[in-house]
Amino acid sequence: MTGSSKVYGAVFCGFLMLVFFTGSGAAATGDETAPARDPKQAVDEAYTAKIQKYTTAPYFTSPLVNYLPASKTVPTPEAVLGDVAGAPGVLPYAEDVYKYMRMLENASPRVKVFSIGKTEEGREMIAVAVSSPDNLKNLEENRARLAKLADPRTIKLDDSEADKLVAQAVPVYYITGTIHSPETGAPTALMELAYRLAVDESPYISEIRDGTITLITPVIEVDGRDRMVDIYKWHLAHPKDFYPPLIYWGKYVAHDNNRDAMGVTLKLTENVLNTYVGWKAQVLHDLHESVPYLYDNTVGDGPYNAWVDPILTDEWQMIGSRNVADMTKFGMPGVFTHGDFDTWSPGYLMFIAAMHNGISRLYETFGNGGADTQERTLDPEEYARTWYRQNPPLPKTLWSQRDNNNYEQTGLLTSLHYFNENKRLFLKNFYLKAKRSVTKPAAEGPAAYVLPADEARPGLQAELLRVLQKQAVEISRAKSGFTIALPVKKESKSKKKEEAKEKEAAPSPTTREFAAGSYVIRMDQPYSRIADALLDHQYWSPDDPQKTPYDDTGWTFGELFGVQVARIADLKVLDVAMERVINIHAPGGVKGDGMVFAINNNAEPALATLRYRMKDEGVEAAEEPFESNGKKFNRGSFIIRNAGRADLDRVAVDLGLQVVALGVVPSAKTHPVRAARVAFVHTWLSTQTEGWWRLALDDLKIPYDYISTQTIAKVDDLNAKYDVILFPPVGFFPGPTAIINGMPTAWGNPLPWKNTPETPNLVGKNDSTDDMRPGLGWDGLAKLRTFVQKGGVLLTATDTSRFVTETGLVTGISTSAPERMKIVGSVVGTRLVDGASPIAYGYDEKVAAYCDNGPIFSLTSIAGARGRRRLGNELHSRPTGRGTVDDPDFTVGRPAVEAPEQPTSEIWETPPVTDEQRRNGFRVIPPANRARVIFRYADQKDLLISGLVEGGNEIAQHPAVVDMQSGNGHVVLFSINPVYRGETRGTYSMVLNTILNFDSLDAGRKLAEK
């Protein structure tokens, strides 16, 4: 215990320890209080007996949780569960957990429950505060103190003022459970933890209660929790059957709900972020279950995220090491904090704290995916003794949900106690990290990020700024134009030579001007860290000792949103006259006079929303750029005739689209832009990756029918119902046979995904089936083929692109997996190849895109041949012979002959047909049936924008987006993933363009001559 005001308490507790300490194995050091129960407080004997009964080995528990203190007034979790926390066969719904937390609130002045928002399906999320009655009474006063520490500008960065606040403030330790729905243990562990913190009178626990506010969200993924409990109930009702895998967790995504802390697209992220920031909490500690028996992966492994404060990484070490030490002394096996989890990506929920000046923590404990007690056998690597795990898990053991609850609670209680013992240090660090965020411009920089007023995509710019606002970042707007100095770039010598010529022609500018109205994200604000991390570029070295990145390696938001973001080092930017902006909305509406309306196409997704909102209006796209009233319009710009001006104006204002009224109809050739009827196909293998696509379409209000691969075969005539079928990525490269066959049906029982008496919450707003096992089937495949042959458009990405090439739905394109290439969730460069294609409408020559190892597309002009994968520029040198490399060879005794020149092509092009191939060339694919490449990957040297690109020559220059004609229809294949985690909004329009122009995809197409 630290702090002069607590000296008496420390002595008192030390005294208690000496007298009553019964020997737990974890002796206290110095004047710290030992973990031991208060012998004067009665124990709930029946509850305690059950704890012991359900704990499968004596070393799977600790003196902190091997008993339950009794209370005459406060109900134990048994009141709701009918058994103890972690009991076999018992898995409460979220509402049962809430019911219990509210019972605690009613029975104890030490508990308060707060509603923190709703999920996508309308279920409540809560946060439960447990602390002393005084602390709970003074929440607002305390919050005001914490707010000053959180924003050091309010105390003028005065350290002595901060010290006063640090001495008075009560810190907040925020614990979150069950974001991952099959990881089921946390809710009951947190129910019991709340009870202990509210009831236990032992010095060890009362110190936590008096000194710290413990804030608990027992269920993060509430929609998924209720589905998981349903499945478990179904399993209990059908004990001999296999049970359906949890295919849907939340409405949109599964495991990726813990990858949303950058984009903040899910309600659960937004609600936790608001709670964390609103409470000015110091810690965010998220509970997971996958690793035996407790991996505090806070310390994990490198590389650490470059934007976190080194003060934080020291805190990770402190808390992590102490956590392991305490539990090791309890004799609990398998507790460790180093491991293979790198802390690079800021997408994890707990990372909200790391990016907002707090402390992020994460536990992986061991769960059985339900409440059955089971024999569990580990892999050798899991039970190996390593340098960081001297007391490893057992190779084989009986494991119960109670064991898991014991580990979770013991870890949390020792963490809370250690945190409370050192709270002055951690509060001071909280202030220092915030202060260092505010002093960032002059320290490491940059001074600001500027999003220029002349942005061609103001709608996407506003979207990006709104993401930052969700992250509690302050946005300002320049009141006048300004000029800043650009940093002088040091060039490497070799590069210098290379670029010397270019430089002579055009010296690099030394200043840059920004117009009034440009957005400024100042780095002298408390949450500058998250803005910097999202807007900066990432570089993961191919030589990094970490060879298996845990998640994406690059995410630069400006690049992925397709908008300009300038990183400004010049401190003068902070002196520019500017004002804070709260409501960010792109300017929209109708301007000018005339009866014809035009909207420039800059690949803004809102254009598609407008098309569907004005479903009954005639909208056309210009196939060529045009100029009218002195204004330039890109290819694909919308032309709307005969629309009501007032209606159009209202929609355009709402969507932030600028409409120009023209006096004359532009002469450019046009074709109709249609509100296509869209089918959205998912498998029953996995729905997560397509979930991000659903989220994007729902946000844009693009309607679609959500159907499974099983449904395809059952639709009589797909063309009669749909114009476009989207088949987004399945997510784990399942291979064509898995998509066709689904899961094994030759044995086992049907796996229903539907609402039944045991599973009332299963279906939600998604899809249902009597049996998840069957896949697309061969009939379904034939239906898809017919759909395309008859004129439909099928759109695929990543693994579903591989599916259409390998099942022969398209001819002339093949996919291959990388050999040595490693592009692990990176931002890469692509280049526009065919700007006349409607798929490319609104795009520039260079487009940044998200790529996760391809697949690699290769084209061929010979049906049945596999496209040759080409690794960069190949030298077709002359054969060995006389002379220099350019000389003709000779043959002694006859005159020399010139070899005919072989046709050549670029890597992304379909190789031209040779004369030999054309002899009886029934396999030669006619020009109209060959691939039309819309975008290709950039050259190797330009491929990396952010993240890790190793061996990029395997995919460099290969096609990235391809339009294949097949029969009367099209298959549009993506190698990039254009719609991903709410982060890739700059590439959404490639998909939306395909939808809107589905019956004019051949516009502007130029065919090869032969």
Ligand SMILES: [Zn+2]
């Ligand atoms: Zn997890």
